[in-house]
Amino acid sequence: xxxxxxxxxAVNILIILIAQNIFADDVFDGVSPQLGVVISDDYxxxxxxxxxxxxxxxxxxxxxxxxxKVLYSIHCMACHGPDAKGGIxxxxxxxxxxxxxxxxxxxxxxxxxxxxxxxxxxxxAMPYQLPGTLSNNExxxxxxxxxxxxxxxxxxxxxxAQTLPKAKMPNSEGFIWAYSPSE
Ligand code: HEC
Numbered sequence: 001x002x003x004x005x006x007x008x009x010a011v012n013i014l015i016i017l018i019a020q021n022i023f024a025d026d027v028f029d030g031v032s033p034q035l036g037v038v039i040s041d042d043y044x045x046x047x048x049x050x051x052x053x054x055x056x057x058x059x060x061x062x063x064x065x066x067x068x069k070v071l072y073s074i075h076c077m078a079c080h081g082p083d084a085k086g087g088i089x090x091x092x093x094x095x096x097x098x099x100x101x102x103x104x105x106x107x108x109x110x111x112x113x114x115x116x117x118x119x120x121x122x123x124x125a126m127p128y129q130l131p132g133t134l135s136n137n138e139x140x141x142x143x144x145x146x147x148x149x150x151x152x153x154x155x156x157x158x159x160x161a162q163t164l165p166k167a168k169m170p171n172s173e174g175f176i177w178a179y180s181p182s183e
Pocket of ligand 1: 075078079080090091092108121126127128142
């Protein structure tokens with residue numbers, strides 16, 4: 001019993017000494033722990049692409065829903081279902097008018113406030129198993145197809161950096177600012 005108390009005290013003293021030594025030496029001395037590597041400008045360019053709700057950041061290229069439908073059946077239908085409904089993963093169309101009701105059905109069409117962020121999302125994250133493999137033209141066409149399925153645009157309307165920000169989403173007025181942006 002007595003021995004074990006002494007052992008505990010000794011261990012505690014040792015821990016304090018080690019800790020003091022570590023803190024005294026490096027951590028608070030402004031010395032970097034030398035972890036990681038500096039990332040290159042090329043790599044930053046590859047991952048630093050954001051499309052803002054306003055359409056800022058949209059790249060060149062274009063596509064319509066007719067082309068988008070073909071691409072959708074190849075790259076997306078397996079998970080999101082025919083006509084973007086009833087697949088094993090989320091519906092991208094339908095649910096319109098349900099958001100303020102008792103059973104809201106959130107889809108890209110019923111919920112998302114900006115058409116531009118559909119482009120951003122697909123380019124960044126889809127197809128789920130192979131993100132980053134679609135060209136900008138393909139992403140524009142797929143975005144156009146999803147918009148068309150949701151009744152936002154006609155099937156031959158061309159989506160590009162100028163037209164996509166003008167596509168008005170059904171729920172674009174359904175959001176309120178939690179705080180005033182000017183404050
Ligand atoms: C292997 C299955 C798979 C494939 C193929 C796939 N997706 Fe998805 N998709 C998902 C999953 C899973 C999510 C949900 C991801 C999450 O919430 O993190 C998702 C989410 C999305 C969303 C956001 C839905 C929402 O309401 O938040 C969009 C838009 C979308 N996918 C579009 C596409 C398009 C376009 C393609 C074809 C280019 C595609 N997906 C192919 C699995 C898939």
